[in-house]
Each structure stands twice: as structure tokens, then as C-alpha cells.
Amino acid sequence: MYKKIFSFLIFLSLAAFLALVQFSLISFLPWPWSNLDIILIAIIFSCLMVSRDRVWFLALAAGFFIDVFSFHPFGLSLLSLFLSAVIMYFVLENVLTNRSLYSFLLLSIIGITAEAFIFNILLVIFDWSGSSGRLFLFSATFWESLAWSLALGVFLVALFFNLLALASRRLQPFFLKGR
């Protein structure tokens, strides 16, 4: 039981650190690097390594910290990250039956797209001071940011996946030796 509590505390600290880096460092990087979402990438890799409960806990905690630090309506990041984690886990367990590189690249695309859409839909629902006058679907900036988020996210997932494949036997390699 203490081991479980300790592991949740580790994930809480990780969530706080990721939220702070996303909030203070990445948000101020030059475009297009500011479109990088390291919290989502951490969630994707958590799907590889740990149980469903810890993945969802990481998403919930990171979303909570981002909501506390930021000035957008409370719950926006929390719900968008959590729901994206739920969708990713559902896809991984029921649709993608293996853990190859292709599966995780597809999972990254699904996760990043889901998070962007859920975030903006919630923003429209909350109608943040009436500033959501133009629907985000008709905004070129939204699609451009999404494209860059996908490109950067997929690149990082591929890079770290290959590094992890060298270090761990838990992943199916891209090339199956002996075939």
C-alpha cells in the first residue's frame, strides 16, 4: 500500500514539473516550438509503461496544475487532458492491439488531435468573455498550430520510442529481426 502511495506521489511531482515546464518554458519558445505539448507526450509514454490508473492520474494532476497557473477557465486543461488520456487508453486497449512504433505514432496523432479539439470545444462552451466569437474550426491559426503540434509530437514520440526500445524489452521493435 505504501508503495502505491509513493508511486502516486512520484506521479504528482512529475505532473507538477511537467506543468511548470509547459507553462513557463515552452509557452515562451519561438513559434513553432511553443506548440509542443510535453504533458501529452508524457501521457503517451505512460501508456507504455504504467497502469491505466496512473496514466489518468498523471493527466488529471497535470491538468489541475495548468488550470491553477493559467488564466483560462478552470477545468479546461483538466478535462481536455483527462478525456484525451481516456480516449488514448481506449484506443490502445481495444483498437491498437500491439505496442509497435506505428501504434504509438497513431496514438500520438489521435491524442494530440483529441486534446486540441476537446480544449477548444470546452472553450467555446465556456464562452470566455465572449472572445470565442469566431469558431475555431474556421481559424487558420488553429489548424496551423495543430499541424505543428502533430509534427513536433510525432517526432518526439518516434525519437523517444526508439531510445526506449534500445533500453527496454517491453516494446516491440520497429524491425522484427529474423524475418
Add this chain to the structure above:
Amino acid sequence: MRLAWKIKKIWLWLFIIAFIFFAHFSRLSRPLENSLTIAIRPLGKSLHGLSTWFQGRPNDANSIEEIVAKLTVAENKLVLAIVDQAQLQLLVEENNKLRQQLNFLNNNNHYRLVSANIVSRQNLFDAEGNAQDIILDRGSKDGIITGLGVINESGVIIGKIIEVKDNSSRACLTTGNNCQLAAAILNGTKTIGLSEGELGLTIKMNYIPQMEQIKEGDIVISSGLGDNIPRGLVIGRVAQVNNQSNEIWQDVSIEPIASLYNLTVVAVVLP
């Protein structure tokens, strides 16, 4: 049995989320949130400072000749600025003497300031067109309210407070679409109007009557007529005057004097 357990777990997660929302909106979690906001200040300031290393200005020169040309122009402007400063000093002394003679209250320009570190930039509403707001690590507990001006180390106004929490606040930059300032142009007729940012790059002042004489290089300052921003804070310089003879209004493009790209420490001007 397994399905029942799964359903119980789903209800547990929903309960946790609902509790977080309840705790926030009933202000039960306010002490925890304030503690977190205070706790991130030193690390947030360091991380934000680190990110400024990666920032570059959009008009960086690309060759030595360009740099030399820019340096020459800057040196000439410096000489003119020194001359202006000397004349200004004389005017200030004369003004003080006249005030003393007429027994006026001395309207000194010493502002009450609260210094703040920038901990993040938030371009959340990109769909609305390049809104870039900065997050400061000072809030209502430090006396900050909405509408206050934010200045850089040179005393140039770079934005306005638009939202305040207990220990943090959000300010719009003068070049942001959502940032409007009551402004005045230092021309012969002291034209007043509303400046607003455009595309995160420049500032515009619209609906200026055609009869107003404005020329490139005129200084634009805060007029003191709106919000809680005092008069006299420099916003920028007129870069372009757009006046068509067949139009009722003219508009000007204002070039911000302050660099808005590498800000790390700013000050909020208290009323």
C-alpha cells in the same frame, strides 16, 4: 463481477473530478492554489528567463553591413536624444520654478511601482488573432487591480493588467489585439484617441479626424483619460500616417519603442 468493478472505478474517477471542481468553485482549494502559485515563482522565473535565450527579434540583421548601418542610425538617434534631453531638462527646471512661483502643488512624476517577474506567456486565444498575454507573479495581494499599466525598466508602457488572481495577474501587451490604451500624440494639437494592438506586431490608432496634423516620428504617450494609467507613459512613435483625402478619418501605425520579446522583469504602476 469484473464489469461491476470497472463501473465502480469509473464512478470513482467521476467523483474525483467533480470534487476538484467543487473544491475550486467553493474556494475550499484556494489556500492550496495560492500556495502552488507562490511556490512556482522562483522556478517559473528561472524557466522563463531560460526561454528568452531562444527568443530572437523578427527584424534581426542578417549581415555585417546591415548591423553597421543599424548601428550608425542608432548613434545618430542617440545624439539627437541627448540634445532633446538637455532641452527637456531646461524645460523641467523652468516648469518647476514657475510652479513654485505660482504656489502650485508639485505634481511629481514619481509613480508607485510593484515589480513583477514574467512567469509565462499565454497565447491561448490564437483563433482570435495573435493575442499574446504575459502572466506576472504578483496579484491582488500586492495591490494590483485590473486596468493598471505595466512598464519595462525604461519606464515605457508595454501593456495593461486585464485579469487578477490572488498571487498572479495577466497583462495584455500593447501589440496584442485585445489591448486598448487611452493615448495622446505629442503633436501641436495633442491628438487623443484609443490605441490598440494589431497582429501582435504593431499598434494602431484609428478614427483620427483628418484635420489633425500628425507626422512620422511623433511620440505617442498614455493620455491618462482611461483606466488607472497615469498620463505621460511613452507607448511608441508614429511610424506611418494613413490619410486619404476622400476619407473622413485618418489612422496611424505606431511602432513600439520597447522590445516586447525579451521581457523578464516589469513593473506595475499603482494608482
